[in-house]
Amino acid sequence: MTPATATTTDAPVETDWPSVTIVVLTWENYADTAECLETLRDVDYPTYDVVVVDNGSTDGSPERLASEFEWCEFIFNDENLGFARGNNPGIERALAEGADYVLLLNNDTAVPPDFLRPLVETAESHDDVAAVGGVQYRYDTGAILNAGSRFFPYLGGRVTTYQDVRDRDPYEVSYVPSSLLLIDREFIRENDILYEGYFLGMEDVDLAVQARQSEKRVLIAPESTIRHKEGLTRDRSPFMVYHWMRNRLTFAASRLPLVKRVVFYVMFLATLVQFATFWAYRGRTDLLNSMYIGIRDYFLDAEFRSYEYFQ
Numbered sequence: 001m002t003p004a005t006a007t008t009t010d011a012p013v014e015t016d017w018p019s020v021t022i023v024v025l026t027w028e029n030y031a032d033t034a035e036c037l038e039t040l041r042d043v044d045y046p047t048y049d050v051v052v053v054d055n056g057s058t059d060g061s062p063e064r065l066a067s068e069f070e071w072c073e074f075i076f077n078d079e080n081l082g083f084a085r086g087n088n089p090g091i092e093r094a095l096a097e098g099a100d101y102v103l104l105l106n107n108d109t110a111v112p113p114d115f116l117r118p119l120v121e122t123a124e125s126h127d128d129v130a131a132v133g134g135v136q137y138r139y140d141t142g143a144i145l146n147a148g149s150r151f152f153p154y155l156g157g158r159v160t161t162y163q164d165v166r167d168r169d170p171y172e173v174s175y176v177p178s179s180l181l182l183i184d185r186e187f188i189r190e191n192d193i194l195y196e197g198y199f200l201g202m203e204d205v206d207l208a209v210q211a212r213q214s215e216k217r218v219l220i221a222p223e224s225t226i227r228h229k230e231g232l233t234r235d236r237s238p239f240m241v242y243h244w245m246r247n248r249l250t251f252a253a254s255r256l257p258l259v260k261r262v263v264f265y266v267m268f269l270a271t272l273v274q275f276a277t278f279w280a281y282r283g284r285t286d287l288l289n290s291m292y293i294g295i296r297d298y299f300l301d302a303e304f305r306s307y308e309y310f311q
Contacts, residue, residue, distance in 0.1 A: 018101055018120060020048040020182070021094030025086050026107040027054070030061035032229060033107040037069045040105075044113040045120070051075060051093055055086040082199035082304060083178070091188065099185060106179035108229040110139065118223035119182040122170045126219070130187040130211035133176030134224030135165055145228055148173030148220040151205045153256065153264055156271030157248035159205070170219045175208035180226055183207070187216065197254060199304040201240070202247035209255050238290035238310040245272075245294030286310075 022040060026033040033052070040050050050072040054062035056079040066074045075089050087104060094102045101123065103116070115134060122132045136146040147162040151174045162173070181204060183193065191210045194203045208218045252264045272291065279287045290310065297305065 017046050018124065019099050020045065020101045020103055020116065020120065021090075021097065021099035022048060022050045022103045022105055022116075023053060023087055023090035023094065024050065024105050024107050025053045025055055025083065025090070026057070026061070026065070027080055027086075028057040028059045028061055029107060030059070030064055033061070033065060034068065036105070036107050036109055036111070037065070037072060039111045041071070042113050043111065043116055045116040048116065049073065049097075049099075051090045053077065053086060053090040055082075056080040080306065082196075083201070084194035084198050084203045085196045087194055088196065091194070095185060095188065101185060102183050102188060104178050104181045104183070105226075106228065108139075109136075109179065110227045112225065115224050115226055118221040122219055122221040122224075123182060123184060126170075126217070128216050129219055130184055130214065130216040131176055131207060131218045132170070132182045132221050132224075133173075133180050133218070134221055134226060136177070136180060136226055136228045139227040139229040142227075145230060146177055146179075147222070149177055149204075150174040151208070153252075153260070154267055156267040156269075157251065157264070158271070165222045166220075168222060170221045172217050173220055174218075175205045176218045176220065178204040178207075179228060179230075180224075181207075187211070187214070190214070195254070197250045198243070198247050200243050200247075202243075202251055206251060206255060209251075213255075236287070238286045239307050241287050241290040242294040242297075242305060242310065245291050246298045249295065249298045 024033065024036060037050065052065060052072050053075045054077060056077050062074065062076055073093065075093060077086055077089065091102050101120065103119070119132045119134060123129050133148070135144065137143065138145045144163050147165045149162070150160045152158045187193070191214065193207055195206045198206065211218055248268060252261050256264055275291065276288060293305070
C-alpha cells in the first residue's frame with residue numbers, strides 16, 4: 001500500500017499517523033465479506049491492519065476467506081455470539097497489538113481508498129472525542145442511508161437518522177452507527193465497550209451514552225464516506241423486534257438513573273401499546289409474539305434466542 005500525501009497542512013506526516021485496526025465481523029456471508037475486504041486492500045492510509053472475526057459460521061466461508069485474504073488476521077468464534085460479544089475478541093486483539101484506534105466496519109460495506117483519513121483526522125483534532133463515524137450511502141442507489149443518528153430515551157428509545165449531511169465540517173450527533181465507527185483506544189480501555197448485555201443493536205447508542213457520561217462527544221466526519229448494503233438484520237422482522245424490545249429495557253436498567261428510568265418506562269409502555277395495536281390490526285402475530293418473548297426474556301434474564309428460532 002502506497003499512501004497519498006495528507007491533504008491538510010496541519011495533518012501529521014506519513015510516519016506519524018496513528019495506527020488503526022479495522023475489525024470486520026462476519027457470519028456465513030462470503031460474498032459481501034470478500035467484497036468488503038477487497039476494498040480494504042487499497043485503503044490510502046499508512047498504518048492500518050484488518051482483523052476479520054468470524055462469528056461461528058458453519059458454511060465454509062471462514063476457511064475460504066482466510067485462504068484468499070492472507071494479509072488479514074482472522075479470529076474464529078466457536079458460535080454466533082452476536083454483535084458486541086462477537087466483535088470484542090477483535091477489539092481485544094487490536095488493543096493487545098497496540099492500535100491507537102479501533103474501527104468497527106460492517107462486512108456488507110464497500111469503502112473508497114480515502115475513507116479512513118478523515119475519521120482519524122477528526123479524532124486527532126479534538127481532545128474530547130470518543131468516536132467518529134462517516135456518511136453512509138446506499139450501495140445500490142447512492143442515496144444517503146445515514147449521516148448520523150439521534151436517540152430519544154424519553155420517547156421509548158426511538159431512533160431516527162439524518163438523511164442529509166448537516167455540515168461540511170465534523171459535527172456532533174447523538175450516536176454513530178457501529179457499522180462505521182472509529183473508537184479511541186483510551187476510551188475503550190476506560191469504559192464498557194462493547195457492552196455485552198446486547199446481542200444485536202443498541203451497542204452504538206450505549207457507547208455514545210457512556211461518552212457523554214465521560215464528557216466526551218461522538219462526531220460525524222462528512223468527508224468519510226462508504227457504501228452500505230444494510231442487510232436483512234435491519235428489516236422489521238421477529239428477530240429484530242425481539243432484540244429491539246429486550247435491548248431497550250437493558251439500556252434503561254444499565255445506563256439511566258432512577259428518575260429518568262421511570263420516565264423511560266412510561267414512554268416505553270406507550271410505545272408498546274402503539275406497536276401492539278398496529279401489528280394486531282395488520283395481523284402480524286409473529287411480531288406481537290416476538291415483542292412478548294423479548295420482554296419476558298429480559299425479566300427472566302434468559303439466554304438470547306438465535307436467528308433460527310424466529311424463522
